[in-house]
Amino acid sequence: MRIIFVSVGLIGLAFATTPASAVPWVRGYVVDAYEPAFYFGGKLSQDDLGTDCPKGAVPDNDYAKILKTSWRSDAEVKKLMTPVEGREPGGIMAPGLSYRGFRPDIETYINPFAAPDPGFQQVTGKIAEGFNLDNNPRTGFSGTKGEAGIDNNFYRVMGCTLTYRGAPWKGYLSERSTDKMVDGHYTMVIRVSGNQDPMNDADVVVEVGYSPDQMVKDPMGKVTPDYSYRLAKSAQFTKLKARIRGGVIETEQKDIRMPEFSWAESNRGEALFQKGKMRLTMNNDGTLLGMAGGYRDWREIYGRDTFNIPSGGPTRETFYHQNQIGMFYALRRNADGIPDATTGQNTGISTAYRIRALPAFVVDPRQPVVIDQQAGERPYQERDAFMRALTTRTLQAPPPSGSGGGGYYRSTTPAPAPVPGQASKSTGATAVR
Amino acid sequence: MSLSRRFLLRGMTHSSLAVMSLPFLDCFLNENGTALAATGKPIPTRFGTYFWGCGLTKALFMPASVGANYQDTPQLASLKPFKGKMNLLTGFRAFVDEKPNIQHWSGNAAIATGNAPANDREFAGETLDMTIAGAIAKGSRYKSIEVACSGNRNESFSSLGGRNTNPPEVSPIGLYNRLFGAGFQDPSNADWKPDPHVMLQQSVLSVVTEDRQKLMASVGAADKARLEQYFTSVRELEQGLAAELSRPEMIADVKIPASPEEMIVNKAVPNLLKVTPIMARLLAIGLATNQTRVFNMSFCEPASTMYQPGDSYPFHQATHEEPVDEALGYQPITSKFSEYCMQGLASVLAELDGIREGDGTLLDHSLLLAYTDTSNAKLHAIDGIPMVLAGGANGKIKTGLHVAGGGTTVSRVGLTVQQAMGFLLDSWGTQSNQTNRPISEIVI
Numbered sequence: 001m002r003i004i005f006v007s008v009g010l011i012g013l014a015f016a017t018t019p020a021s022a023v024p025w026v027r028g029y030v031v032d033a034y035e036p037a038f039y040f041g042g043k044l045s046q047d048d049l050g051t052d053c054p055k056g057a058v059p060d061n062d063y064a065k066i067l068k069t070s071w072r073s074d075a076e077v078k079k080l081m082t083p084v085e086g087r088e089p090g091g092i093m094a095p096g097l098s099y100r101g102f103r104p105d106i107e108t109y110i111n112p113f114a115a116p117d118p119g120f121q122q123v124t125g126k127i128a129e130g131f132n133l134d135n136n137p138r139t140g141f142s143g144t145k146g147e148a149g150i151d152n153n154f155y156r157v158m159g160c161t162l163t164y165r166g167a168p169w170k171g172y173l174s175e176r177s178t179d180k181m182v183d184g185h186y187t188m189v190i191r192v193s194g195n196q197d198p199m200n201d202a203d204v205v206v207e208v209g210y211s212p213d214q215m216v217k218d219p220m221g222k223v224t225p226d227y228s229y230r231l232a233k234s235a236q237f238t239k240l241k242a243r244i245r246g247g248v249i250e251t252e253q254k255d256i257r258m259p260e261f262s263w264a265e266s267n268r269g270e271a272l273f274q275k276g277k278m279r280l281t282m283n284n285d286g287t288l289l290g291m292a293g294g295y296r297d298w299r300e301i302y303g304r305d306t307f308n309i310p311s312g313g314p315t316r317e318t319f320y321h322q323n324q325i326g327m328f329y330a331l332r333r334n335a336d337g338i339p340d341a342t343t344g345q346n347t348g349i350s351t352a353y354r355i356r357a358l359p360a361f362v363v364d365p366r367q368p369v370v371i372d373q374q375a376g377e378r379p380y381q382e383r384d385a386f387m388r389a390l391t392t393r394t395l396q397a398p399p400p401s402g403s404g405g406g407g408y409y410r411s412t413t414p415a416p417a418p419v420p421g422q423a424s425k426s427t428g429a430t431a432v433r
Numbered sequence: 434m435s436l437s438r439r440f441l442l443r444g445m446t447h448s449s450l451a452v453m454s455l456p457f458l459d460c461f462l463n464e465n466g467t468a469l470a471a472t473g474k475p476i477p478t479r480f481g482t483y484f485w486g487c488g489l490t491k492a493l494f495m496p497a498s499v500g501a502n503y504q505d506t507p508q509l510a511s512l513k514p515f516k517g518k519m520n521l522l523t524g525f526r527a528f529v530d531e532k533p534n535i536q537h538w539s540g541n542a543a544i545a546t547g548n549a550p551a552n553d554r555e556f557a558g559e560t561l562d563m564t565i566a567g568a569i570a571k572g573s574r575y576k577s578i579e580v581a582c583s584g585n586r587n588e589s590f591s592s593l594g595g596r597n598t599n600p601p602e603v604s605p606i607g608l609y610n611r612l613f614g615a616g617f618q619d620p621s622n623a624d625w626k627p628d629p630h631v632m633l634q635q636s637v638l639s640v641v642t643e644d645r646q647k648l649m650a651s652v653g654a655a656d657k658a659r660l661e662q663y664f665t666s667v668r669e670l671e672q673g674l675a676a677e678l679s680r681p682e683m684i685a686d687v688k689i690p691a692s693p694e695e696m697i698v699n700k701a702v703p704n705l706l707k708v709t710p711i712m713a714r715l716l717a718i719g720l721a722t723n724q725t726r727v728f729n730m731s732f733c734e735p736a737s738t739m740y741q742p743g744d745s746y747p748f749h750q751a752t753h754e755e756p757v758d759e760a761l762g763y764q765p766i767t768s769k770f771s772e773y774c775m776q777g778l779a780s781v782l783a784e785l786d787g788i789r790e791g792d793g794t795l796l797d798h799s800l801l802l803a804y805t806d807t808s809n810a811k812l813h814a815i816d817g818i819p820m821v822l823a824g825g826a827n828g829k830i831k832t833g834l835h836v837a838g839g840g841t842t843v844s845r846v847g848l849t850v851q852q853a854m855g856f857l858l859d860s861w862g863t864q865s866n867q868t869n870r871p872i873s874e875i876v877i
Contacts, residue, residue, distance in 0.1 A: 057756075086740075090750075172811070179809075180813070183814070184534065214530075219840045221524075319753045320753070
């Protein structure tokens with residue numbers, strides 16, 4: 001018996017070092033679901049009470065309160081809140097919601113610091129999904145498997161909001177974004193290649209980026225696996241070193257440029273995960289499931305959420321109960337990485353996004369392909385103005401009226417008249433007081 | 434004795450000629466009741482569209498089976514009386530290709546034109562109804578009639594392309610006056626005669642014909658194109674006027690109703706449900722009396738702001754703001770609005786089916802495409818937009834079926850419609866929405 005045991009051990013050793021495991025291999029995937037990795041502590045519904053959000057989802061705004069300013073009378077507030085037949089509250093209140101700063105002529109989505117911090121209902125739970133981005137086990141959440149130091153302050157800020165909260169793949173924006181993605185809004189592909197055993201390989205390359213090819217759906221509307229997609233090595237492309245243990249891919253920590261989680265044309269584009277990581281599991285059924293994370297510029301997150309067609313600031317506030325001013329302050333307050341070289345203030349907020357992908361053939365294009373990025377329309381102008389306002393610390397005027405899209409509730413009416421005695425900034429910038 | 438539908442009983446009384454018209458008799462039709470016996474012309478096929486916003490609730494409308502005898506579902510309950518005279522079309526996809534997915538617009542615009550639009554509120558071509566009207570409107574007074582049941586003057590989805598849309602009638606009185614007001618003569622009146630004003634208008638247009646031709650020869654290509662579009666409208670006007678100079682071929686047994694009373698027309702659900710059947714009745718009589726052969730009715734717009742008085746959620750806002758009741762599997766308030774949209778459609782079908790014409794009803798001799806902008810409005814999904822194709826199109830369409838499109842393009846519906854309306858058309862739509870596959874299950 002002893003001899004037999006030795007023989008089996010030798011055979012096992014021989015398999016572990018077989019030359020066959022050194023054959024180069026490639027696996028391709030097309031992403032069919034992509035969403036912020038927000039741990040859900042409720043049972044079913046997005047508005048359940050849960051360990052993540054003991055008060056449930058963020059309730060509707062108190063408009064009488066947020067519209068009231070030192071210069072707006074109660075009667076004006078009441079008028080802004082009076083229903084108009086055939087119009088949605090977002091459209092009626094947009095002029096008021098867009099101007100609620102210390103002076104009546106300040107557009108406060110672009111200059112949110114000109115309005116007081118109303119607070120924001122954040123996640124109070126202790127568990128989160130994500131990565132230990134700062135390599136400090138004492139900061140952040142506990143992971144779902146008890147890991148220490150999970151950094152995901154984007155979740156801490158937005159995890160209780162009506163549109164982000166929900167069971168995995170069931171959050172409102174998650175479903176909406178994924179529906180758009182698989183319907184042609186954009187295509188994200190991942191290619192994993194190595195030189196040893198695909199399930200255990202210390203020398204792996206992970207490539208992630210856009211594909212110019214739209215996904216193919218089956219008659220039931222599901223994405224069909226095993227189609228070919230070109231990998232666009234454009235600005236939104238990243239190549240990472242990685243290793244695989246037991247089918248789990250862990251990449252190096254590096255800046256990752258990849259497609260943005262997006263539900264509308266005007267918030268599609270590049271997402272930059274600074275000090276990013278990816279962890280992806282190759283499942284036996286051929287699918288890939290995992291996460292990408294890193295520090296994202298919190299100002300960009302605010303900008304894409306607040307300035308987009310068709311669900312910009314007033315829509316976010318009236319349909320989805322978010323207070324954009326509160327969100328601005330909460331994101332800034334919770335920024336936990338990438339300090340600005342000059343000011344020392346953190347510009348990055350830790351994030352993580354879930355990724356689910358199906359097997360596909362990911363190929364290099366014969367000719368270089370470029371992924372178009374829209375620019376120039378009103379949301380982009382507004383984001384630029386917001387960033388100028390923050391970086392130059394000067395109030396910025398909104399872009400001219402009429403550059404928005406259909407259904408885009410923005411302040412298309414002229415700004416309220418300035419208070420007598422105070423400077424007008426109808427054109428150009430004015431220093432913040 | 435030879436009888437035609439214009440036969441008048443004549444007699445002398447007190448030294449005066451007395452004439453009396455006849456009601457519509459079967460003998461005016463051929464043996465099968467499918468054509469006018471006097472002229473041999475078939476009963477014309479009419480075409481209409483019914484638009485509603487924000488789709489339906491899949492959990493509440495989608496039958497589990499396809500084909501005939503599909504299950505009744507709660508959201509389609511109001512359509513049950515017409516189940517045998519309509520087809521439910523599901524699972525067709527509006528492809529956007531490289532164009533943006535314009536929320537609450539790409540889906541319905543693709544259905545209407547076979548092309549995904551590039552810009553919001555723009556049609557990338559002529560809408561289906563206009564193409565059809567261009568072919569079948571001759572002989573009727575109006576090329577088409579558009580109606581917005583909500584009173585919204587911007588709510589029309591009939592277009593020659595681009596941002597221009599055909600303005601809708603926004604009240605029952607407005608629609609009544611358009612159809613039966615100034616310039617209308619009841620075709621069944623014995624003393625019907627051409628309106629001298631119309632004759633004068635037509636003569637004015639005729640005398641400028643020569644100048645028109647000279648003008649066209651003297652301008653550049655761009656202006657020529659603009660003038661051509663303008664003169665097309667003029668020619669349509671001429672045709673309309675010509676139609677008014679001869680007695681319309683009325684083949685149904687209808688009476689012109691009295692003018693409806695003033696009523697509130699807005700987006701409140703009770704008013705919509707009151708106004709829509711009245712508008713539908715007027716349209717049906719307008720079709721029956723050959724005032725038009727094409728109509729477009731909008732019950733509520735894409736991203737509809739229809740509302741229930743006293744409720745804080747308008748329809749579209751509810752689609753986004755109302756959480757899904759996970760126990761039910763759908764949004765209760767939102768789904769109720771969709772139910773109202775189907776009630777509106779049912780009232781249109783009821784009016785069309787309530788008018789007898791020869792061997793059947795006006796609905797049997799019509800084809801009505803009911804469509805919407807999204808499948809799941811919460812997500813702005815345009816894959817699987819539900820549609821209803823009602824009426825038999827004079828025997829060209831098989832009804833009573835649920836057809837699942839299996840992810841094929843929505844243009845298959847438009848192609849089928851046009852073929853049923855008599856177009857010799859092999860293919861319709863562009864890019865991924867281009868198809869040469871009509872819905873064979875329902876084509877006779």
